[in-house]
Amino acid sequence: xxQKKPAEVLNLEGVACPQNSAKALLKLESMEVNGILxxxxxxxxxxxxxxxxxxxxxxxVISKVxxxxxxxxxxxxx
Amino acid sequence: MKRIEKRNKKILSNKLNLRCRKMINKxxxxxxxxxxxxxxxxxxxxxxxxxxxxxxxxxxxxxPGVIAAKAVEKARTVIAQKIHSETQxxxxxxxxxxxxxxxxxxxxxxxxxxxxxxxxxxxxxxSVLETTKWLEKQGFEITYLPVDEEGLVSPKDVEKAIKQxxxxxxxxxxxxxxxxxxxxxxIGAICRSKKVYFHSDACQSFTKTRINxxxxxxxxxxxxxxxxxxxxxxxALYVRNGVKIEPLLHGGGQEDGLRSGTYNTEGIVGFGKAVxxxxxxxxxxxxxxxxxxxxxxxxxxxxxxxxxxxxKRLCNNISLRFRFVNGQTLARELNEKNIxxxxxxxxxxxxxxxxxxxxxxxxxxxxxxxxxRISLSRWTTMEExxxxxxxxxxxxxxxxxxx
Numbered sequence: 001x002x003q004k005k006p007a008e009v010l011n012l013e014g015v016a017c018p019q020n021s022a023k024a025l026l027k028l029e030s031m032e033v034n035g036i037l038x039x040x041x042x043x044x045x046x047x048x049x050x051x052x053x054x055x056x057x058x059x060x061v062i063s064k065v066x067x068x069x070x071x072x073x074x075x076x077x078x
Numbered sequence: 079m080k081r082i083e084k085r086n087k088k089i090l091s092n093k094l095n096l097r098c099r100k101m102i103n104k105x106x107x108x109x110x111x112x113x114x115x116x117x118x119x120x121x122x123x124x125x126x127x128x129x130x131x132x133x134x135x136x137x138x139x140x141x142p143g144v145i146a147a148k149a150v151e152k153a154r155t156v157i158a159q160k161i162h163s164e165t166q167x168x169x170x171x172x173x174x175x176x177x178x179x180x181x182x183x184x185x186x187x188x189x190x191x192x193x194x195x196x197x198x199x200x201x202x203x204x205s206v207l208e209t210t211k212w213l214e215k216q217g218f219e220i221t222y223l224p225v226d227e228e229g230l231v232s233p234k235d236v237e238k239a240i241k242q243x244x245x246x247x248x249x250x251x252x253x254x255x256x257x258x259x260x261x262x263x264x265i266g267a268i269c270r271s272k273k274v275y276f277h278s279d280a281c282q283s284f285t286k287t288r289i290n291x292x293x294x295x296x297x298x299x300x301x302x303x304x305x306x307x308x309x310x311x312x313x314a315l316y317v318r319n320g321v322k323i324e325p326l327l328h329g330g331g332q333e334d335g336l337r338s339g340t341y342n343t344e345g346i347v348g349f350g351k352a353v354x355x356x357x358x359x360x361x362x363x364x365x366x367x368x369x370x371x372x373x374x375x376x377x378x379x380x381x382x383x384x385x386x387x388x389x390k391r392l393c394n395n396i397s398l399r400f401r402f403v404n405g406q407t408l409a410r411e412l413n414e415k416n417i418x419x420x421x422x423x424x425x426x427x428x429x430x431x432x433x434x435x436x437x438x439x440x441x442x443x444x445x446x447x448x449x450x451r452i453s454l455s456r457w458t459t460m461e462e463x464x465x466x467x468x469x470x471x472x473x474x475x476x477x478x479x480x481x
Binding site: 019056 | 136137138139141143144150151152165331
């Protein structure tokens with residue numbers, strides 16, 4: 001069974017596009033392959049743009065869940 | 079992509095060849111690194127790589143925008159780590175002058191309801207002094223603290239000058255003309271305990287002394303790239319989390335609205351690279367050459383005085399007074415021999431008036447004009463130092479003979 005527990009959490013609330021994507025991608029660069037990162041992003045443009053940027057660099061977006069006013073994205077580094 | 083790589087390699091090899099040819103045909107010794115320093119080839123390579131990556135506007139959300147934003151954020155991380163700050167505490171600017179303006183005016187206008195008193199010193203860079211002079215016209219009160227004969231601001235003087243209305247203390251970290259390293263940790267501790275913001279201009283000291291914005295209690299700190307073998311036109315301002323400043327530039331809202339304007343991606347990437355490749359061993363090497371030079375000059379030429387302290391001194395700064403020899407004349411004669419130094423601050427070298435820094439350490443106007451500033455880089459060698467010493471002995475002797 002593949003592990004889905006995040007190794008690290010990155011809170012990008014209040015961080016505008018595309019700086020949020022940039023920060024998430026840099027964080028993934030510092031992690032080990034298959035490592036899972038939990039990213040918190042704002043509603044609106046961030047939740048639309050960040051997953052696209054993550055997938056464009058080949059990472060796997062496992063889930064996107066809305067919690068109150070923010071979104072929690074789980075992504076696996078590939 | 080391969081074509082671009084090939085072209086870049088060609089550019090770099092041409093540059094290298096040019097440097098080598100210069101070395102063979104003509105010995106040139108650049109010792110004005112406090113004015114600006116040559117770009118490291120690793121920095122120019124990193125800057126060129128922005129084109130290879132097709133990095134575009136770092137505020138655009140398309141792929142080339144994200145690539146640019148990633149490059150900018152990577153540089154921000156490197157620079158933040160160097161000063162022990164958080165990444166979100168760094169604002170990219172166009173350089174030291176803008177950083178100083180943003181820090182001082184930014185604090186002044188965000189806190190004017192609290193008070194309108196600012197403390198600084200008499201030996202600040204003109205981008206601080208001209209800013210505070212302008213603020214005086216806007217109704218702010220500025221205290222200009224004196225310095226001792228070595229250029230040191232007394233932390234006790236800072237403490238005494240703080241009053242109810244004081245909102246900011248701005249003291250240069252290392253002086254650009256005489257190399258004095260100020261006691262910023264002590265001043266920072268005083269300011270923090272008195273709940274007054276503390277800014278320091280670290281454009282000369284960045285990567286040449288250890289900086290820890292947290293342990294040194296800094297609220298704001300100005301940094302720049304071109305003094306550390308990075309590109310011109312890029313700098314940064316550290317603003318501690320929770321410290322409010324008013325922006326100078328309004329527009330697209332970049333840097334959390336504190337510094338609008340399209341990101342200078344290539345410049346920022348170059349800045350990050352310059353910081354990444356700066357090494358502690360360079361500091362030690364420069365300090366060793368500096369001490370060797372000062373000692374050798376004083377042993378070989380009569381009547382040479384050192385401006386600024388011996389110990390609390392920037393690793394690459396040598397500021398000397400040659401009695402009865404005009405500094406401008408000396409710099410000109412060295413220039414003819416392809417040795418490049420300055421008479422003080424580059425920004426002041428076109429002015430006839432003696433330097434405000436040299437007057438502040440108690441020199442007479444005539445003594446101030448006998449000064450030459452020699453500032454080293456990590457590439458300065460012992461051979462170069464010896465050659466300059468030899469030339470100085472000849473020039474000074476000749477100048478004194480014909481006077």
